[in-house]
Amino acid sequence: MWFEQIIREETGCATYLVGSNETGECAVFDPLWDIAPILAIAEKKGSRVTHVVDSHCHADHVSGARRLARAASAELLLPAAAEVEYDAKGLQPGDHIRLGEVDMEVVPMPGHRPEQINLLVFDRSRGDEPWFLLTADFLMVGDLARPDLGQEGAEGSRVLFRDSIPRLLNLPDHVEVYPGHVAGST
Template sequence: MILRQFLHSDPVGISYLFGCGGKATGAVVDPVGDIQPYLQAADNAGMRIHYVIDTHVHADHLSAGRALAAAAGAEYVLSTKAGVSFPYKAVSDGEVLPLGNVSATVMHTPGHTPEHICILVTDRTRANEPWFVFTGHTLMVGDLGRTELAASAEEGARQLFKSVRRLKELPDYVEVLPGAYAGSVCGRRLSGKPSSAIGFEKRHNQAFTIEDEAEFVRFMVAEIPPAPPEAAKIRAANSGTAAAAV
Protein backbone atom coordinates (compact mmCIF):
# COMPACT_ATOMS: atom_id res chain seq x y z
CA MET A 1 0.00 0.00 0.00
CA ILE A 2 1.17 3.49 -0.89
CA LEU A 3 -0.47 6.42 0.90
CA ARG A 4 0.56 10.06 0.72
CA GLN A 5 -1.31 12.91 2.40
CA PHE A 6 -1.18 16.51 1.13
CA LEU A 7 -2.19 19.23 3.61
CA HIS A 8 -3.33 22.53 2.10
CA SER A 9 -3.65 25.83 3.95
CA ASP A 10 -5.17 28.12 1.29
CA PRO A 11 -7.83 26.88 1.01
CA VAL A 12 -7.70 24.51 3.97
CA GLY A 13 -8.11 20.95 2.75
CA ILE A 14 -6.51 17.53 2.42
CA SER A 15 -5.72 15.53 -0.71
CA TYR A 16 -4.38 11.99 -1.03
CA LEU A 17 -2.43 9.72 -3.33
CA PHE A 18 -2.96 6.02 -2.63
CA GLY A 19 -2.73 2.67 -4.34
CA CYS A 20 -0.80 -0.53 -4.89
CA GLY A 21 2.96 -0.22 -4.99
CA GLY A 22 3.43 -3.80 -6.22
CA LYS A 23 1.17 -3.27 -9.23
CA ALA A 24 2.25 0.38 -9.67
CA THR A 25 -1.32 1.66 -9.86
CA GLY A 26 -2.83 4.49 -7.86
CA ALA A 27 -5.46 7.16 -7.46
CA VAL A 28 -5.67 10.73 -6.18
CA VAL A 29 -8.52 11.98 -4.00
CA ASP A 30 -9.72 15.61 -3.85
CA PRO A 31 -6.75 17.34 -5.50
CA VAL A 32 -6.32 21.08 -4.91
CA GLY A 33 -4.11 23.65 -6.59
CA ASP A 34 -0.96 22.83 -8.56
CA ILE A 35 -1.11 19.33 -10.06
CA GLN A 36 2.67 18.84 -10.17
CA PRO A 37 3.07 17.63 -6.55
CA TYR A 38 0.67 14.73 -7.25
CA LEU A 39 2.39 13.81 -10.48
CA GLN A 40 5.79 13.99 -8.78
CA ALA A 41 4.65 11.93 -5.78
CA ALA A 42 3.28 9.24 -8.08
CA ASP A 43 6.50 9.24 -10.08
CA ASN A 44 8.57 8.99 -6.90
CA ALA A 45 6.51 5.98 -5.84
CA GLY A 46 6.80 4.39 -9.27
CA MET A 47 3.03 4.52 -9.72
CA ARG A 48 0.72 5.45 -12.54
CA ILE A 49 -2.40 7.44 -11.57
CA HIS A 50 -5.40 5.56 -12.97
CA TYR A 51 -8.17 7.49 -11.21
CA VAL A 52 -8.63 11.04 -9.94
CA ILE A 53 -11.57 11.12 -7.54
CA ASP A 54 -13.49 14.09 -6.20
CA THR A 55 -15.64 13.09 -3.24
CA HIS A 56 -18.13 15.79 -4.24
CA VAL A 57 -18.58 18.94 -6.30
CA HIS A 58 -16.70 21.35 -4.07
CA ALA A 59 -17.95 24.80 -3.08
CA ASP A 60 -14.89 26.06 -1.17
CA HIS A 61 -12.21 25.71 -3.86
CA LEU A 62 -11.70 25.05 -7.54
CA SER A 63 -10.99 21.38 -8.08
CA ALA A 64 -7.79 20.34 -9.82
CA GLY A 65 -9.35 16.98 -10.61
CA ARG A 66 -10.01 17.33 -14.32
CA ALA A 67 -6.65 18.96 -15.01
CA LEU A 68 -4.79 16.26 -13.09
CA ALA A 69 -6.73 13.47 -14.81
CA ALA A 70 -5.90 14.92 -18.22
CA ALA A 71 -2.21 15.29 -17.39
CA ALA A 72 -1.95 11.78 -15.92
CA GLY A 73 -4.06 10.03 -18.55
CA ALA A 74 -6.42 9.00 -15.76
CA GLU A 75 -10.19 8.72 -15.45
CA TYR A 76 -11.90 11.55 -13.56
CA VAL A 77 -14.34 10.06 -11.05
CA LEU A 78 -17.45 11.57 -9.50
CA SER A 79 -20.76 10.23 -8.23
CA THR A 80 -23.47 9.36 -10.74
CA LYS A 81 -25.49 12.05 -8.98
CA ALA A 82 -22.94 14.82 -9.61
CA GLY A 83 -24.97 16.49 -12.35
CA VAL A 84 -21.96 17.99 -14.10
CA SER A 85 -21.85 19.10 -17.73
CA PHE A 86 -18.66 17.32 -18.85
CA PRO A 87 -17.76 13.64 -19.44
CA TYR A 88 -16.48 11.69 -16.44
CA LYS A 89 -16.45 8.20 -14.92
CA ALA A 90 -19.70 8.03 -12.97
CA VAL A 91 -19.66 5.71 -9.95
CA SER A 92 -22.51 4.51 -7.77
CA ASP A 93 -22.85 3.07 -4.30
CA GLY A 94 -21.04 -0.25 -3.90
CA GLU A 95 -18.95 0.10 -7.06
CA VAL A 96 -15.33 -1.00 -6.71
CA LEU A 97 -12.39 0.77 -8.33
CA PRO A 98 -9.59 -1.81 -8.78
CA LEU A 99 -6.05 -0.73 -8.02
CA GLY A 100 -3.96 -3.90 -8.15
CA ASN A 101 -3.98 -5.49 -4.70
CA VAL A 102 -5.90 -2.49 -3.38
CA SER A 103 -9.63 -1.99 -3.85
CA ALA A 104 -11.59 1.22 -3.38
CA THR A 105 -15.30 0.77 -2.71
CA VAL A 106 -17.68 3.68 -3.30
CA MET A 107 -20.11 4.64 -0.54
CA HIS A 108 -22.78 7.17 -1.48
CA THR A 109 -22.98 9.45 1.57
CA PRO A 110 -25.24 12.42 0.78
CA GLY A 111 -25.70 15.25 3.24
CA HIS A 112 -22.87 17.71 2.88
CA THR A 113 -23.91 17.65 -0.78
CA PRO A 114 -26.41 15.31 -2.48
CA GLU A 115 -23.72 13.64 -4.60
CA HIS A 116 -21.09 13.12 -1.90
CA ILE A 117 -19.21 9.81 -1.84
CA CYS A 118 -16.75 8.24 0.57
CA ILE A 119 -14.12 5.72 -0.53
CA LEU A 120 -13.56 2.61 1.60
CA VAL A 121 -10.11 1.13 0.98
CA THR A 122 -8.90 -2.44 1.43
CA ASP A 123 -5.36 -3.75 0.92
CA ARG A 124 -5.75 -7.46 0.21
CA THR A 125 -2.05 -8.09 0.86
CA ARG A 126 -2.76 -7.15 4.49
CA ALA A 127 -6.32 -8.35 5.07
CA ASN A 128 -9.73 -8.72 3.49
CA GLU A 129 -11.17 -6.18 5.93
CA PRO A 130 -11.21 -2.46 5.09
CA TRP A 131 -8.26 -0.46 6.39
CA PHE A 132 -9.34 3.16 6.01
CA VAL A 133 -12.01 5.38 4.51
CA PHE A 134 -11.66 8.68 2.67
CA THR A 135 -14.57 10.65 4.08
CA GLY A 136 -14.28 13.97 2.24
CA HIS A 137 -16.50 16.51 3.98
CA THR A 138 -19.00 13.97 5.33
CA LEU A 139 -17.04 12.97 8.44
CA MET A 140 -14.10 15.03 9.61
CA VAL A 141 -12.10 14.83 12.81
CA GLY A 142 -14.33 16.37 15.48
CA ASP A 143 -17.30 17.31 13.30
CA LEU A 144 -19.48 16.58 10.28
CA GLY A 145 -19.79 18.64 7.12
CA ARG A 146 -22.21 21.56 6.86
CA THR A 147 -25.41 20.68 5.01
CA GLU A 148 -26.75 23.79 3.26
CA LEU A 149 -24.35 24.41 0.38
CA ALA A 150 -26.28 22.38 -2.21
CA ALA A 151 -29.68 21.80 -0.56
CA SER A 152 -31.70 23.20 2.33
CA ALA A 153 -29.91 22.81 5.65
CA GLU A 154 -32.72 20.62 7.00
CA GLU A 155 -32.89 18.29 3.99
CA GLY A 156 -29.12 18.00 3.90
CA ALA A 157 -29.08 17.15 7.61
CA ARG A 158 -31.68 14.42 7.14
CA GLN A 159 -29.61 12.90 4.36
CA LEU A 160 -26.45 13.23 6.43
CA PHE A 161 -28.07 11.42 9.37
CA LYS A 162 -28.59 8.34 7.19
CA SER A 163 -25.05 8.58 5.80
CA VAL A 164 -23.58 8.84 9.29
CA ARG A 165 -25.41 5.69 10.33
CA ARG A 166 -23.70 3.82 7.49
CA LEU A 167 -20.27 5.07 8.55
CA LYS A 168 -20.97 4.06 12.15
CA GLU A 169 -21.50 0.50 10.93
CA LEU A 170 -17.85 0.31 9.86
CA PRO A 171 -15.50 -1.43 12.32
CA ASP A 172 -14.10 0.88 14.99
CA TYR A 173 -10.54 0.25 13.81
CA VAL A 174 -11.16 1.70 10.34
CA GLU A 175 -9.09 4.86 9.96
CA VAL A 176 -10.82 8.11 8.98
CA LEU A 177 -8.99 10.18 6.36
CA PRO A 178 -11.04 13.36 5.88
CA GLY A 179 -10.98 16.08 3.24
CA ALA A 180 -10.43 18.97 5.67
CA TYR A 181 -9.13 19.90 9.10
CA ALA A 182 -9.25 22.91 11.45
CA GLY A 183 -9.60 26.18 9.56
CA SER A 184 -11.87 24.80 6.84
CA VAL A 185 -15.17 26.62 6.28
CA CYS A 186 -16.92 23.25 5.82
CA GLY A 187 -17.10 22.40 9.53
CA ARG A 188 -17.52 24.03 12.92
CA ARG A 189 -15.55 22.03 15.49
CA LEU A 190 -12.79 20.57 13.38
CA SER A 191 -9.62 19.26 14.95
CA GLY A 192 -6.19 20.22 13.69
CA LYS A 193 -5.33 16.52 13.60
CA PRO A 194 -5.83 15.35 10.00
CA SER A 195 -6.82 11.73 10.69
CA SER A 196 -8.75 9.64 13.20
CA ALA A 197 -10.64 6.34 13.48
CA ILE A 198 -14.31 5.42 13.41
CA GLY A 199 -14.23 4.27 17.03
CA PHE A 200 -12.61 7.45 18.31
CA GLU A 201 -15.11 9.63 16.45
CA LYS A 202 -17.98 7.57 17.92
CA ARG A 203 -16.74 8.53 21.38
CA HIS A 204 -15.52 12.09 20.92
CA ASN A 205 -17.28 13.69 17.92
CA GLN A 206 -20.44 15.31 19.29
CA ALA A 207 -22.36 15.33 16.01
CA PHE A 208 -21.32 11.75 15.23
CA THR A 209 -22.67 10.49 18.56
CA ILE A 210 -26.28 11.70 18.14
CA GLU A 211 -28.67 8.78 17.60
CA ASP A 212 -32.02 10.58 17.32
CA GLU A 213 -32.77 12.04 13.86
CA ALA A 214 -34.73 15.09 15.06
CA GLU A 215 -32.01 15.97 17.57
CA PHE A 216 -29.38 15.48 14.89
CA VAL A 217 -31.14 17.85 12.48
CA ARG A 218 -31.51 20.50 15.20
CA PHE A 219 -27.83 20.21 16.04
CA MET A 220 -26.67 20.44 12.43
CA VAL A 221 -28.76 23.49 11.49
CA ALA A 222 -27.72 25.45 14.58
CA GLU A 223 -24.78 27.85 14.39
CA ILE A 224 -24.17 27.36 10.67
CA PRO A 225 -20.96 29.28 9.85
CA PRO A 226 -20.86 31.85 7.06
CA ALA A 227 -20.82 30.31 3.61
CA PRO A 228 -17.50 30.20 1.75
CA PRO A 229 -17.02 33.32 -0.40
CA GLU A 230 -18.35 32.79 -3.94
CA ALA A 231 -19.56 29.31 -2.92
CA ALA A 232 -22.30 29.08 -5.55
CA LYS A 233 -19.96 30.29 -8.31
CA ILE A 234 -17.20 27.89 -7.29
CA ARG A 235 -19.59 24.95 -7.22
CA ALA A 236 -20.95 25.98 -10.63
CA ALA A 237 -17.42 26.22 -12.03
CA ASN A 238 -16.58 22.76 -10.66
CA SER A 239 -19.78 21.47 -12.29
CA GLY A 240 -18.79 22.91 -15.65
CA THR A 241 -21.86 25.13 -15.70
CA ALA A 242 -19.99 28.41 -15.22
CA ALA A 243 -16.62 29.92 -16.09
CA ALA A 244 -13.75 29.09 -13.73
CA ALA A 245 -12.86 32.74 -13.09
CA VAL A 246 -14.38 33.26 -9.64
Protein backbone atom coordinates (compact mmCIF):
# COMPACT_ATOMS: atom_id res chain seq x y z
CA MET A 1 0.00 0.00 0.00
CA TRP A 2 1.17 3.55 -0.64
CA PHE A 3 -0.07 6.84 0.79
CA GLU A 4 0.47 10.45 -0.31
CA GLN A 5 -0.69 13.86 0.96
CA ILE A 6 -1.12 16.98 -1.16
CA ILE A 7 -1.47 20.37 0.55
CA ARG A 8 -2.84 23.51 -1.06
CA GLU A 9 -0.60 26.11 0.59
CA GLU A 10 -3.03 29.05 0.25
CA THR A 11 -5.77 27.43 2.32
CA GLY A 12 -4.09 24.51 4.07
CA CYS A 13 -6.57 22.08 2.52
CA ALA A 14 -5.33 18.49 2.25
CA THR A 15 -6.02 15.78 -0.31
CA TYR A 16 -5.01 12.16 0.29
CA LEU A 17 -4.22 9.37 -2.12
CA VAL A 18 -4.26 5.75 -0.95
CA GLY A 19 -3.15 3.12 -3.42
CA SER A 20 -2.75 -0.60 -3.74
CA ASN A 21 0.53 -2.12 -4.88
CA GLU A 22 -1.32 -5.36 -5.61
CA THR A 23 -3.96 -4.03 -8.01
CA GLY A 24 -2.52 -0.73 -9.27
CA GLU A 25 -5.68 1.10 -8.14
CA CYS A 26 -5.88 4.17 -5.96
CA ALA A 27 -8.52 6.16 -4.13
CA VAL A 28 -8.52 9.93 -3.67
CA PHE A 29 -10.07 11.49 -0.56
CA ASP A 30 -11.30 15.10 -0.64
CA PRO A 31 -9.67 16.10 -3.92
CA LEU A 32 -8.66 19.71 -4.33
CA TRP A 33 -10.01 21.72 -7.26
CA ASP A 34 -6.68 21.44 -9.10
CA ILE A 35 -6.67 17.79 -10.14
CA ALA A 36 -3.41 17.90 -12.14
CA PRO A 37 -1.10 17.19 -9.14
CA ILE A 38 -3.35 14.29 -8.13
CA LEU A 39 -3.23 12.69 -11.55
CA ALA A 40 0.55 13.29 -11.68
CA ILE A 41 1.12 11.40 -8.42
CA ALA A 42 -1.06 8.53 -9.56
CA GLU A 43 0.89 8.33 -12.82
CA LYS A 44 4.24 8.47 -10.99
CA LYS A 45 3.07 5.55 -8.87
CA GLY A 46 1.99 3.60 -11.94
CA SER A 47 -1.51 3.66 -10.53
CA ARG A 48 -4.95 4.55 -11.84
CA VAL A 49 -7.53 6.52 -9.88
CA THR A 50 -10.54 4.22 -9.51
CA HIS A 51 -12.34 5.76 -6.52
CA VAL A 52 -12.96 9.42 -5.67
CA VAL A 53 -14.46 10.19 -2.25
CA ASP A 54 -15.73 13.47 -0.83
CA SER A 55 -16.06 13.44 2.96
CA HIS A 56 -18.85 16.01 3.02
CA CYS A 57 -20.41 18.75 0.95
CA HIS A 58 -19.42 22.16 2.17
CA ALA A 59 -18.52 25.59 0.84
CA ASP A 60 -15.19 25.57 2.71
CA HIS A 61 -13.98 23.12 0.07
CA VAL A 62 -14.08 23.71 -3.64
CA SER A 63 -14.04 20.06 -4.55
CA GLY A 64 -12.42 18.65 -7.65
CA ALA A 65 -14.17 15.32 -7.09
CA ARG A 66 -16.56 15.35 -10.03
CA ARG A 67 -13.94 16.57 -12.50
CA LEU A 68 -11.42 14.06 -11.22
CA ALA A 69 -13.90 11.18 -11.43
CA ARG A 70 -14.72 12.16 -14.99
CA ALA A 71 -11.09 12.63 -16.01
CA ALA A 72 -10.03 9.28 -14.56
CA SER A 73 -13.25 7.36 -15.36
CA ALA A 74 -13.40 6.63 -11.63
CA GLU A 75 -16.33 5.97 -9.35
CA LEU A 76 -17.56 8.98 -7.38
CA LEU A 77 -18.53 8.21 -3.77
CA LEU A 78 -20.22 10.46 -1.23
CA PRO A 79 -21.82 10.00 2.17
CA ALA A 80 -25.27 8.56 1.51
CA ALA A 81 -26.68 11.31 3.75
CA ALA A 82 -25.30 14.05 1.50
CA GLU A 83 -28.02 15.90 -0.37
CA VAL A 84 -26.65 16.30 -3.88
CA GLU A 85 -28.33 16.56 -7.27
CA TYR A 86 -25.63 14.75 -9.25
CA ASP A 87 -24.93 11.05 -9.60
CA ALA A 88 -22.73 9.47 -6.94
CA LYS A 89 -22.63 6.21 -5.04
CA GLY A 90 -23.75 6.64 -1.43
CA LEU A 91 -21.50 5.41 1.38
CA GLN A 92 -23.09 4.14 4.58
CA PRO A 93 -21.40 3.91 7.98
CA GLY A 94 -19.55 0.60 8.15
CA ASP A 95 -19.16 0.23 4.38
CA HIS A 96 -15.72 -0.84 3.18
CA ILE A 97 -13.84 0.20 0.05
CA ARG A 98 -11.38 -2.55 -0.91
CA LEU A 99 -8.49 -2.17 -3.34
CA GLY A 100 -6.33 -5.27 -3.03
CA GLU A 101 -4.54 -5.07 0.32
CA VAL A 102 -6.06 -1.63 1.01
CA ASP A 103 -9.20 -1.65 3.12
CA MET A 104 -10.99 1.58 4.02
CA GLU A 105 -13.87 1.58 6.49
CA VAL A 106 -16.45 4.35 6.39
CA VAL A 107 -16.76 5.97 9.85
CA PRO A 108 -19.45 8.59 10.47
CA MET A 109 -18.10 11.77 12.14
CA PRO A 110 -20.96 14.28 12.35
CA GLY A 111 -20.68 17.67 14.01
CA HIS A 112 -18.91 19.74 11.36
CA ARG A 113 -21.47 18.59 8.85
CA PRO A 114 -24.19 16.04 9.63
CA GLU A 115 -23.21 13.78 6.73
CA GLN A 116 -19.45 13.89 7.29
CA ILE A 117 -17.53 10.62 7.01
CA ASN A 118 -13.96 9.64 7.84
CA LEU A 119 -12.02 6.72 6.40
CA LEU A 120 -10.26 4.28 8.72
CA VAL A 121 -7.51 2.75 6.61
CA PHE A 122 -6.06 -0.74 6.94
CA ASP A 123 -3.18 -2.29 5.03
CA ARG A 124 -4.18 -5.94 5.19
CA SER A 125 -0.72 -7.00 3.97
CA ARG A 126 0.68 -5.60 7.28
CA GLY A 127 -1.94 -6.92 9.66
CA ASP A 128 -5.47 -6.57 10.95
CA GLU A 129 -5.01 -3.34 12.95
CA PRO A 130 -5.94 0.00 11.36
CA TRP A 131 -3.01 2.19 10.26
CA PHE A 132 -4.55 5.67 10.08
CA LEU A 133 -7.70 7.77 10.03
CA LEU A 134 -8.44 10.39 7.39
CA THR A 135 -10.38 12.88 9.50
CA ALA A 136 -11.38 15.44 6.87
CA ASP A 137 -12.77 18.56 8.59
CA PHE A 138 -13.67 16.72 11.78
CA LEU A 139 -10.18 17.38 13.14
CA MET A 140 -7.63 20.08 12.34
CA VAL A 141 -4.06 20.60 13.53
CA GLY A 142 -4.48 21.82 17.12
CA ASP A 143 -8.22 22.23 16.85
CA LEU A 144 -11.57 20.59 16.27
CA ALA A 145 -13.96 21.04 13.42
CA ARG A 146 -16.07 24.16 13.43
CA PRO A 147 -19.53 22.91 14.35
CA ASP A 148 -21.24 26.22 13.51
CA LEU A 149 -20.94 26.20 9.74
CA GLY A 150 -23.26 23.39 8.71
CA GLN A 151 -25.82 23.84 11.46
CA GLU A 152 -26.51 25.87 14.59
CA GLY A 153 -23.27 25.87 16.65
CA ALA A 154 -24.59 24.48 19.93
CA GLU A 155 -26.33 21.63 18.15
CA GLY A 156 -23.19 20.80 16.15
CA SER A 157 -21.07 20.87 19.32
CA ARG A 158 -23.39 18.46 21.09
CA VAL A 159 -23.12 16.01 18.21
CA LEU A 160 -19.33 16.36 18.08
CA PHE A 161 -18.89 15.65 21.77
CA ARG A 162 -21.57 12.95 21.99
CA ASP A 163 -20.85 10.94 18.84
CA SER A 164 -17.64 11.81 17.06
CA ILE A 165 -15.00 12.55 19.71
CA PRO A 166 -15.66 9.28 21.61
CA ARG A 167 -15.44 7.43 18.29
CA LEU A 168 -11.99 8.98 17.72
CA LEU A 169 -10.76 8.36 21.27
CA ASN A 170 -11.86 4.73 21.17
CA LEU A 171 -9.46 3.97 18.34
CA PRO A 172 -6.21 2.24 19.35
CA ASP A 173 -3.45 4.68 20.40
CA HIS A 174 -1.19 3.72 17.48
CA VAL A 175 -3.68 4.91 14.85
CA GLU A 176 -2.28 7.95 13.02
CA VAL A 177 -4.60 10.84 12.19
CA TYR A 178 -4.44 12.94 9.04
CA PRO A 179 -6.60 16.08 9.02
CA GLY A 180 -8.43 17.78 6.18
CA HIS A 181 -6.91 21.18 6.99
CA VAL A 182 -3.41 22.01 8.17
CA ALA A 183 -1.82 25.36 9.02
CA GLY A 184 -3.02 28.18 6.81
CA SER A 185 -6.67 27.28 7.06
CA THR A 186 -9.00 30.21 7.41
